[in-house]
Amino acid sequence: GQQLNQSPQSMFIQEGEDVSMNCTSSSIFNTWLWYKQDPGEGPVLLIALYKAGELTSNGRLTAQFGITRKDSFLNISASIPSDVGIYFCAGPGSNYKLTFGKGTLLTVNP
Amino acid sequence: DTAVSQTPKYLVTQMGNDKSIKCEQNLGHDTMYWYKQDSKKFLKIMFSYNNKELIINETVPNRFSPKSPDKAHLNLHINSLELGDSAVYFCASSHGKGGIEKLFFGSGTQLSVL
Numbered sequence: 001g002q003q004l005n006q007s008p009q010s011m012f013i014q015e016g017e018d019v020s021m022n023c024t025s026s027s028i029f030n031t032w033l034w035y036k037q038d039p040g041e042g043p044v045l046l047i048a049l050y051k052a053g054e055l056t057s058n059g060r061l062t063a064q065f066g067i068t069r070k071d072s073f074l075n076i077s078a079s080i081p082s083d084v085g086i087y088f089c090a091g092p093g094s095n096y097k098l099t100f101g102k103g104t105l106l107t108v109n110p
Numbered sequence: 111d112t113a114v115s116q117t118p119k120y121l122v123t124q125m126g127n128d129k130s131i132k133c134e135q136n137l138g139h140d141t142m143y144w145y146k147q148d149s150k151k152f153l154k155i156m157f158s159y160n161n162k163e164l165i166i167n168e169t170v171p172n173r174f175s176p177k178s179p180d181k182a183h184l185n186l187h188i189n190s191l192e193l194g195d196s197a198v199y200f201c202a203s204s205h206g207k208g209g210i211e212k213l214f215f216g217s218g219t220q221l222s223v224l
Contacts, residue, residue: 031210042114042200042215043153050210086151092210097166100153 006089006101014109019076021104023089032065032072033090033098043088047074079108113137116201116216123191124224131186131219133201141165142184143202143213144176153200159184160207191223 003026013019023032031050035043047058049065049072056063062075072089086103093099116133123129135142143166144156158166159178173189188195198218204211 033210033212035213037151041217042202043213044215045212048210048212088153095166097155097158098211098213103151103153105151 004089004091004099004101006104008104009102010105010107012107012109013079015079015081017079019079019083019106020073021087022071022073023101024071025091026070028069029072029091030069031092032063034061034063034072034074035088035090035100037086037088037103039085043086046087076106079106081108081110084108112216114201114203114214114216116199116219118219119217120220120222122222122224125191125193127191128187128189129191129221130188131199131201131221133184133186133216135182135201135203135214137203137205137214139203139205139214140181141204141207141211142178142181143204144184144186145200145202145215147198147200147218149197157184157186158207165207188221191221193223196221196223
């Protein structure tokens with residue numbers, strides 16, 4: 001089955017710093033999705049990407065669909081304490097299944 | 111007016127017991143899911159129903175049985191609970207059948223089997 005490798009596994013940063021994380025796939029994806037899970041809650045969709053090379057922003061978040069269609073990147077600028085959580089990349093697997101990466105745990109020190 | 115609500119939020123029980131988790135969505139979506147999140151936070155799909163029809167049934171023990179009385183509800187019944195069943199279980203829904211669909215998740219049920 002398709003595998004998504006997300007890195008880094010965890011990040012500890014200071015408030016105000018920029019953050020980058022990425023996701024790579026063993027196969028080509030037609031869609032990349034980025035979700036965020038706040039502590040004690042379910043994941044929430046942040047950004048959806050549908051075209052190779054696409055760059056999409058949502059406030060301080062920017063995500064890119066890699067040209068090879070096997071990777072995607074998420075950047076967070078000027079981090080704030082409420083950015084803490086787990087960030088998951090996801091892509092469509094076979095038979096309607098959404099495959100999730102293993103997540104990047106972000107901690108922001110005020 | 112929570113979009114996807116699941117109950118209970120916490121469930122602590124003894125090994126061997128049978129328990130159920132309930133899920134309801136008020137978004138008018140056609141598809142509902144159960145995901146399991148283990149202690150390493152890995153999210154893995156268990157089941158999916160589209161208009162009350164089972165469309166995804168991953169390799170899970172048959173002690174787990176989903177039931178969808180209507181397209182707004184998807185419950186999860188677990189028989190003979192084992193220690194390894196301890197995890198957070200998330201219900202989710204989407205408009206279409208999944209894949210590239212936007213998923214709306216509930217806030218999770220933390221199951222602890224003692």
